[in-house]
Amino acid sequence: MPKIVFTEPGGGRREIDAPLGITLMEAARQHGVQGVVAQCGGACACSTCHVYIERSWLARLGPREEMEEAMLENAWEPHDNSRLSCQIHITADLDGLQVTVPARQREE
Amino acid sequence: MISTILIIGGGQAGAQAIDTLRREGFRGRLVLIGDEPELPYQRPPLSKKYLSGEMAADRLPFRHRAFYDEHRVELKLGRRAVRLNPAARQVELADGEQLTYDRLLLCLGAESRQLTCPGAALAGVHYLRGLADVAPIQAGFKPQARVVIIGGGYIGLETAATCRKMGCEVTVLEMADRVMNRVAAPSVSQYFAQEHRAHGITLICDTRVVCLEGQGRVENVVCADGTRHAADLVIVGVGAVATTELASAAGLACDNGIVVDEYCRTSDALIYAAGDCTNHPSPRFGRRVRLESVDNAFEQAKTASLNLLDRPVVHDRVPWFWSDQFDNKLLIVGLSQDCDRLVLRGDPASRSFSVCYLKGRELLAVEAVNHSKDYMAARKLIAERALFDVGKLADSELALKEAI
Numbered sequence: 001m002p003k004i005v006f007t008e009p010g011g012g013r014r015e016i017d018a019p020l021g022i023t024l025m026e027a028a029r030q031h032g033v034q035g036v037v038a039q040c041g042g043a044c045a046c047s048t049c050h051v052y053i054e055r056s057w058l059a060r061l062g063p064r065e066e067m068e069e070a071m072l073e074n075a076w077e078p079h080d081n082s083r084l085s086c087q088i089h090i091t092a093d094l095d096g097l098q099v100t101v102p103a104r105q106r107e108e
Numbered sequence: 109m110i111s112t113i114l115i116i117g118g119g120q121a122g123a124q125a126i127d128t129l130r131r132e133g134f135r136g137r138l139v140l141i142g143d144e145p146e147l148p149y150q151r152p153p154l155s156k157k158y159l160s161g162e163m164a165a166d167r168l169p170f171r172h173r174a175f176y177d178e179h180r181v182e183l184k185l186g187r188r189a190v191r192l193n194p195a196a197r198q199v200e201l202a203d204g205e206q207l208t209y210d211r212l213l214l215c216l217g218a219e220s221r222q223l224t225c226p227g228a229a230l231a232g233v234h235y236l237r238g239l240a241d242v243a244p245i246q247a248g249f250k251p252q253a254r255v256v257i258i259g260g261g262y263i264g265l266e267t268a269a270t271c272r273k274m275g276c277e278v279t280v281l282e283m284a285d286r287v288m289n290r291v292a293a294p295s296v297s298q299y300f301a302q303e304h305r306a307h308g309i310t311l312i313c314d315t316r317v318v319c320l321e322g323q324g325r326v327e328n329v330v331c332a333d334g335t336r337h338a339a340d341l342v343i344v345g346v347g348a349v350a351t352t353e354l355a356s357a358a359g360l361a362c363d364n365g366i367v368v369d370e371y372c373r374t375s376d377a378l379i380y381a382a383g384d385c386t387n388h389p390s391p392r393f394g395r396r397v398r399l400e401s402v403d404n405a406f407e408q409a410k411t412a413s414l415n416l417l418d419r420p421v422v423h424d425r426v427p428w429f430w431s432d433q434f435d436n437k438l439l440i441v442g443l444s445q446d447c448d449r450l451v452l453r454g455d456p457a458s459r460s461f462s463v464c465y466l467k468g469r470e471l472l473a474v475e476a477v478n479h480s481k482d483y484m485a486a487r488k489l490i491a492e493r494a495l496f497d498v499g500k501l502a503d504s505e506l507a508l509k510e511a512i
Contacts, residue, residue, distance in 0.1 A: 029170060030169070040152075040430060041153070043437070046428075071484055074485060074487070
């Protein structure tokens with residue numbers, strides 16, 4: 001099972017085993033990774049599973065699609081390495097992926 | 109000193125409350141009582157990817173069991189709370205177990221409104237609310253199986269789309285003159301009606317079901333004008349009612365839901381409630397509402413949890429909703445009821461447009477069809493009570509935030 005390394009908002013490090021075939025959001029949520037709120041559960045309707053991907057891994061994830069792009073535009077502090085974790089499917093070549101969770105998911 | 113918090117209800121709100129309570133530092137005894145046997149799970153896929161079989165059951169739970177162990181949550185699943193005694197601060201379960209609380213959170217949810225016409229109890233008549241409802245519907249998925257869906261709301265239409273994808277012959281019967289009439293603008297209803305018809309669904313509005321016929325098992329759905337629709341499977345989606353029996357029997361104020369204040373507190377100071385079961389004030393929209401949505405369950409549970417821990421927070425959010433039907437995504441934000449003007453942005457024929465609801469120059473709600481941009485921008489602008497230039501708003505070339 002690929003291992004994914006999350007840096008949580010407080011700076012805590014969480015290493016989790018992510019089963020193939022589910023999304024990065026689902027893997028984070030099952031384990032209760034802090035800050036991956038994922039309110040809509042992967043419907044691309046809320047942007048609360050926003051994460052930053054370690055830049056060296058970006059190419060392996062493929063491009064953001066139009067709907068994800070639109071959601072991220074209004075997410076909290078989007079960067080060029082922002083992704084919605086619900087749109088990333090876990091594959092074998094993501095073993096070791098490094099992900100940072102933003103301090104917040106929305107302005108409130 | 110709060111040493112024991114009980115949560116009744118293991119849906120979206122109950123699961124979220126656990127998360128917030130532990131993250132906010134509650135170290136005492138935390139008990140979750142849920143009448144379904146499964147770990148708390150997400151309901152939206154039940155009418156969509158879980159119903160179609162695209163999503164496996166192990167992807168439904170919010171958290172693994174290990175999460176609850178790690179956070180010392182006592183799960184009492186498959187157990188029903190049958191009595192609440194606020195004076196003694198006690199909850200009794202169906203098997204007789206008594207639990208005492210310092211604070212109680214009711215996340216009782218809502219239940220499907222039942223059909224009451226003759227024949228409603230025949231075999232082959234289904235509702236879709238919980239995980240246990242899905243397998244009996246799936247068992248009826250055979251090529252060309254005739255599925256009649258009563259009700260053209262979210263559940264009816266999402267289920268219709270899924271049944272169609274599974275190869276069934278689908279008929280949707282709606283009482284009002286258009287589908288989703290309580291939640292969407294006429295242009296949005298029309299768009300979705302066309303989508304369903306284009307996929308081969310028979311959609312009939314302005315029709316009232318008077319009885320179901322069959323020998324032990326449903327065979328026909330009969331409408332007031334005498335039309336008979338042959339059915340192998342009937343799915344009823346005619347709305348939901350708040351689950352309030354436990355609360356009302358205990359003397360808590362209930363009126364279309366458990367009545368709570370802006371802190372999610374019921375008429376008993378030690379008992380809070382969150383989610384579909386609540387009738388709550390919306391400061392932003394200036395009236396009481398009862399909302400059935402993931403967002404509201406989630407946000408109220410968060411607010412209620414903080415208030416349970418004596419950290420006063422007012423629940424004041426702009427609600428949002430979504431629906432997936434075929435490859436269309438409907439995103440709704442705000443509450444449209446007090447509007448005096450509708451503005452269409454974009455052309456429905458382009459398959460991407462939105463409808464803005466205004467009161468004067470103030471934006472109250474947006475319904476966005478395959479248009480995430482307007483929806484996301486509106487979430488912020490509605491909360492800020494932004495005032496719009498109606499002429500600019502109608503120009504879909506301008507971004508929403510530039511129409512101020």
